[in-house]
Amino acid sequence: MTDKTSRAVPVENFHGVLVADPFRWLEDPMSDETKEFVRNQNVQTREVLDALTVRHSIRKRLETLWRLPQYFTPVKAAGRLFFLQNDGQKNQPALYVVDADQAGDTPRLLVDPNQMSDNGTVALTQYSVRRDGTKVAYATAKGGSDWQIIRVVDVESGENETDFIQWCKFTTPAWHPDGSGFFYTRFPERDESGVADQSQNAAVYFHVLGTDQSADELVYARPDAPELGFYPHVSHDGKYLFLHVTKGTDRETRLYVRELEGSGEWQRVLDKGDAKYSLLGNEGSRVYIQTDLDAPKGRIVSFDLRSPEPEHWTEVVAEQDLPLTYADFAKDALLLLYLQDAHHVMKVRQLSSGDDYEVELPTVGSITGLFCSQRDEDAYFGLTSFLYPVSVFHLNIATGAVSSVWDASAAFDVSPYVTKQVFYESKDGTKVPMFLTHRRDLALNSDNPVLITGYGGFNISRTPAFSPAALQFVEQGGVYALANLRGGSEYGEAWHRAGMLENKQNVFDDFQSAAEYLIREGYTRPERTAIIGGSNGGLLVAACMLQRPDLYGAVVCQVPVIDMLRYHRFTVGRYWVGEYGNAEENKEQFEFMYEYSPLHNVVQGRVYPPILITTADSDDRVVPSHPYKFTATLQAASPGVNPILLRVETEAGHGAGKPISKLIDEQTDIYAFLADTIGSGKVSE
Template identity: 45%
Template sequence: MPAKRLSAPLALVALALTPTAAQAAAAAAASAPAAALAYPDTARGDTVDPQFGVDVADPYRWLEDDVRVNPEVAAWVEAQNRVTDAYLDTLPGRDAFRARMTELYDYERFGLPTKAGARYFYTRNDGLQPQSVLYVREGLKGEGRVLIDPNLWARDGATALAEWEPSEDGKYLLYAVQDGGTDWRIVRVKDVATGQDLPDEVRWVKFSALDWAKDGSGFYYSRFPEPKEGEAFQSLNENHAVYFHRLGTPQSADVLIHATPDKPKLNNSALVTDDGDYLLVVSSEGTDERYGLTLHPLGRPGAKPIVLVDDYANNWEYVTNAGTRFTFLTNKGAPRGRLVSFDIRKPDKLTELVAENPATLVGASRVGDRIILSYLGDAKSEARMVALNGEPIANINLADIGAASGFGGKSSDPETFYAFSSFARPTTIYRFDTETGNSEIFAEPRLTFNPADFSVEQRFYKSKDGTEVPMFLVMKKGLDRSKGSPTLLYGYGGFNVSLTPGFSPTRLAWVDKGGVLAIANLRGGGEYGKAWHDAGRLANKQNVFDDFIAAGEYLIAEGITGKGQLAIEGGSNGGLLVGAVTNQRPDLFAAALPAVGVMDMLRFDRFTAGRYWVDDYGYPSKEADFRNLLSYSPYHNIRSGVAYPAVLVTTADTDDRVVPGHSFKYTAALQHAKAGSKPHLIRIETRAGHGSGKPTDKIIAEAADKYAFAAKWTGLDVE
């Protein structure tokens, strides 16, 4: 748990608790009844599932069907979008938000470079390109040339370059294509010198690492069996297996390296060790960081796999090895992480290299003869450099309170790159030399705004049970703090995911228009290690909702926002969060923006990747878990006869992570309930998925719609 801290700075604490006249007027205007919306008629079925003595009604089961397969679902989607589009067209702030977001997005953006041989590979977006373009340089100071421009792949910009990996010598590039936002990948190979694709193509790849053999003869990847026709976007993902593809051969000739048919729910991902002597397969059943480890000796025909870890109890992240001695980041015996090594002939005898710290160890990578450790201290990034034996060498000075990522590299090269950003500062790429300790800017964006115009502070507030929870506040300098401001509260709270101070042009537009952005680091995340995660999952999931509700109450009590001025937002597991707290405290919020949310907690494990989430949610088929899930499931707990905030649900037709049926069913139930006069709408994007791969124009359009909706109901004057 985080240590107790005072809110800072002192001059900003204890704002007025009593609403001013202006604040009350704004709240009243925002909450004024709207003209009644005519929602589309949604057929109600009579499906009832008896579970553990409870008859669970599911009248909208038919909306689970794939929109591509069931024409009735497609007609429902079209009808809902017509109503939503007509309403959004009336919002006065929509065009203003879209214009400002477009301006804030219009800056040059670079991705982290990867060095292979003498070549450097990196992505770049000139500002408003739908997709970032992959470039290659011959040498660090060489002129970049376009290697892959995914903007040429589809007219609507919705086909994206996903994962990519150059071969060790930089001769070839392995890359994955993502179409329409799906999690499925098509993997291809490009000759870097000529820019031409090889005939090699691998399909049905999902949730896969991509790693080359050291000699460049081929690559390792993971895939699922080809799904039945018409089931690619809904059927459960099982029997994940690792294959080797040799260049110049068809996929049918790929060699099966590692499969677990006796445990079909395991995911199996592979990487080649630094020395190229082993293939390390990391296996897991769910989303929790509880892994099994299997080593496959390479270049030794007949050699048997070596099982290193098979208890699936802890996190193990490979860092490096020297012969049979391997170094890992683990949370075994250290909830906030430590660095250990062991000989693969005696994997239970651990040698501690770096002990657990008050900060949470979230990453470790070998670069040259150094190891760079990435930490989170109160959700802010820290970086430290140690010797291979764990002896401290130096801290890496970061620019500000923010988020750092990267630090990848090779044992043969002291050069690495990292990215740094903050809420009001877009990503800058730095080149770092682990031998000299020198850091220099590799790529820095030219901005259309001044980061100094915005302030960032961190507060700590008490949740329902007294736990202190950190929260970031972002606002424009000079904002009148004597009265509450329309505020957007964002949260996630699950799957060990940490919310760090990253840059978002869309959220900054909200702040630039005079709103406050609040981001709460709820339990269930990874900000304070395993204990923080455990405190917000399974039977403890209600803690996440309590933390979020307490954040809203704190913002009002401190005068940061006022009653009727608070909007909430969250996506995926955060969409579940928004749906659950809206049911539990509809009086607290003026507007709710649940995106691609998990809304039916009794059937989430029946579709695509849903089965992985039992680590955080539990099993609907087990009575104790069922009763806990039913207690907060957004779809099952909508309260008829209670005035709800304005709700704009967002999802996409190609989301095969959280299938859109979750959002469809939740929206239908909310529209059917007598839940007040405010609008309860759904916006359904086409040719888009769970979020990754979405083109820039679609990101801006969706965010402008959401924030104009929130502005309408919180009283934010956008014009």
């Protein structure tokens, strides 16, 4: 569909280059024309997808796989475990509590977000337990939005208190040691248009239990630096209030602190914004942090708050060959997570002796959550892999013993399948790892359906994880491939920088080289090769489709960043400039962004593979105008050979908190589309 009305086409001058933007009218989500465009696209898409006869069998299998119990890493407080869990029959995980020494018993339900909406679109996104275990502050979000509302539940009665906190994003309440209230971060009241930037002028407040939010005390704000974000943390000894300070998605962070009691001055301990600084904990006035200053793969140092300058630091854990991705402080120990060729390795550093040991994990995979406390020798973690649903384990830090708490790995038989890791060369000779999951009896006959995914940006690693939809694809003879592209953190900051700004083309080359490897090695051929990616991964698959349409038989492009010349003008896009660049303000950055920007590289009359583009009407992170404009541009340029489908979800956002019912609907559409385009097989009844 293209716009048939008469309208002037906006043209902007970017450093002497005139760039037309014929579908800019789709940037207004509230206009009647945009709403009509979305309605028409959804009608056309549903006509195509609903006619696919394989839908029923795919949905039936997904219903079975997704309706299995789901477990999440618990938090321990006052001898109890607090955790999210879904028995597989509900749309959203709910919050439960159980005595820590009776974790196998039936837990007690505390908060059920499934009761907060008729269609499962309210999700419980964060929670924080008071130290005495009697209250829990929890946050919910509706329709996939990043906006949160914080409430408080009484643990004994299971009843909500009167507290109601609005205008929050990404904040976890930090309880005062006396339990009287908590610190949190909020923003000014939101603009309902869905287009304006909603992530400026964050401020830290203290909320006293049982009072109205209007009475909350302002603790810290920086009107001179509206782009900064603040994450409060109360030290385990109750002496200090720390602020972890961020600027959008920038890797560089800051650390501020003041004494908790009184109205003492804030100390901007680390405020240069020159490296990553993550607080781990403290012993009195000595603070432990994880940093990449002078250590691109990460290290741990300590310093006294009276002398925080780097020349006074003590190195606790030196930089290793493997990148240190996460660390936490336990009782007399540090828990360390490293990445080894894109999967996690867990080590423990005993502070009293200085000795290390490696934790023996039940499978090669990813740690999905880690809880420990400076007051306890117990730690809990989640573990997952492509053929291993998230299971939760207990670690005795003193002995290194690992025991199962909740095991989901026996839910079905995965013995017919295998995951292996291969390494291939990218265009410039760089060695790139890739995980492949498929049937053990797979024949390398160049005729298997293959689905390749990746991300390649923002220092984010894609590590092994269980996906019901991907398993369904593998069950039907497909090869599921995860390429660990440059731009992530798989091999440290150098790997990240090799895929950002002027090096972004490396990410696309890595991905295209993955497809070429699988074709060359006899796994598949282009007609049976599909690619899928979301958000920055949506940019990835869009750019690769436009650059190498000959490599792919189908494309699934989810909540993508598409307009690289204007992305920074919408919601939180301005915080991605450090990763992508700013085409308006920098001529050099314009040149390399314009060269790959998907919106500006669609060629009139060229045949592109069949593509399914997805977005959501409540996406307040990557605004829907990106996929809207991309769809309109592709359709206007298309010779009409292959379908160009836009699927717009209602009452959904960027992906977080999506109810299982909507996930099954979406994945049924995606895998039916793939079955129709690359012949990924029909599910056995």
